[in-house]
Amino acid sequence: MTLQRLVSLLIIFVVIAFTACHDHDHDHTDDHAHDEYHRLTHWEGSLELFARFELHENSGRIEGDLFVSENNLPVREFNGEIGFMENGRIVISQDLNQTRDGIFPFELYFQDSDEPMLIVSLRLNGEEFDINLGTVNRFAGHPEEPDVDQLVELDKTMQWRMLIASGYAEVADIPMSVTGFGSVLYNPVYYREITSPVDGHIDSSNFSIVPASGTRVQADERLLSISPSLSSENSWLDYRLAFRQAEEAYERAKRLIENNAISLREYQEREREYLVRKNGYEHFTSGNRHGVQVQDGETQLYLYSIQGGVVAESHAVTGRNIKQGDPLFTIFDPTRLWIEVLAYRDELISIPEITGAEILTGRNELVTLNATQVSLVSRDLRSDESGNRSKITLAVENSDGLLSLNQPVRVRLKGDEGRSVLAVPNEAIFDNESYKVVFVMHSGDQFERRMVQTGTSYGGLTAITSGLVAGERVVTKGIYPLHLMTGNVQIEDDHEH
DSSP: OOHHHHHHHHHHHHHHHHHHHHHHHTTSOOTTOGGGEEEEEEEETTEEEEEEEEEETTTTEEEEEEEEEETTEEOSSOEEEEEEEETTEEEEEEEOOOSBTTEEEEEEEOOSOSSOEEEEEEEETTEEEEEEEEEOOTTOOSOOOOOOSSEEEBOHHHHHHHTOEEEEOEEEEEEEEEEEEEEEEEOGGGEEEEEOSSSEEEOOTTOOOOOOTTOEEOTTOEEEEEEEOSSSTTOHHHHHHHHHHHHHHHHHHHHHHHTTOSOHHHHHHHHHHHHHHHHHHHHHHOHHHHTEEEEEOSSOEEEEESSOEEEEEEOOOTTOEEOTTOEEEEEEOTTEEEEEEEEEHHHHHTOOSOOEEEEEOTTOOEEEEOTTTEEEEEEEOSOOTTSSEEEEEEEEEOTTOOOOTTOEEEEEEEEEEEEEEEEEEGGGOEEOSSSEEEEEESSSSEEEEEEEEEEEEETTEEEEEESOOTTOEEEEEOHHHHHHHTTTOOBOSSOOO
């Protein structure tokens, strides 16, 4: 079961539980009505302080909880105080004592001022912080809610369990980019087809294991041995015997010519015969021709890999009879590949230089390559059958091993120019097919569903052309549960009767 489905089931379960709880509440007076909560939130780096409290005008006090998060998780070790500040000095405070991880209840009474500051002083991880959460108005009455169309509430403890995280919409430099679809190919420079140099059969007498597909081999590693046929149309033994006889005759002729014991014509005939037989013998054992290094073992031929890599295909079976030229293996270097990309022709023309690439695999794994890890092999600006797209081929490094041969991929090509634009992390955007949505955080537990217009994306960021302003806080992780909750459903994790 996927994580997304688990989260969905959890949301549905909690919604049902809350609905039953909420219906039961209608039978009695609820002194802790949710719409009476006042909220003050402060973010500082990885630290979040969220005060949710009720205002009791008659008794002149506030009562609530302080939720303290670091890196979107509850703080477990914490020392500090919370209090009211008037005219630059603390007039009342109390120690913060934890009831559960990250949750600190508090109760404060108004003093001389009707609008004191709510101050938190804390010591965390060896650092000291004095944080002003904001002003508390003794006569504020009902809390002011954000004036938005779609606002949902998610209790802080539930956020911690769902690992919901947030960040700011900020101005960033996003380069020009082009998106296309492609597939992963082998790099022909690091690809080798290995064929049999002779007729014969794949030897099994030494009990060696023939490399299977997916096996990694090293350069100069023995792949297999072949026992050549004793007689056939392409008999290696016949060619070797003829070569050895011609070689001996030629060596004898060189000694005889030195003593004038043979005519020059007869010497030249033996030399030509030797060269012809030599070429015929090397025709069978040439590594360049058959993709391997071949070693003469007298009764066997030993085949060694010329390069290191991975066996992509293996046609070799122990004991199998083979003919000269029959395919045995294909070997490629999986760290050096090509990607063939189809993208819109007019967009490709706009980026004459490729300075990087982002590759999204079918398993949603993202491979980001810089200028030293990707290079242009070829660019074909002729259109495909649709008349819109053109092909571009890239050589890429695959040191992480996330790419595999023939794998379909989505590719974003990076140009050499960037623009300063408002941007959010890609994960902050929920793509609802016809429109894009982000969830803006108004306080520690209030989220607004907001439609946005997006621009180009690269480096994990997407440009926002409308719908957000710089400095607004958006959800960057756990956006799917909030999408399920949209519809004015409020989820409370700690509601008591």
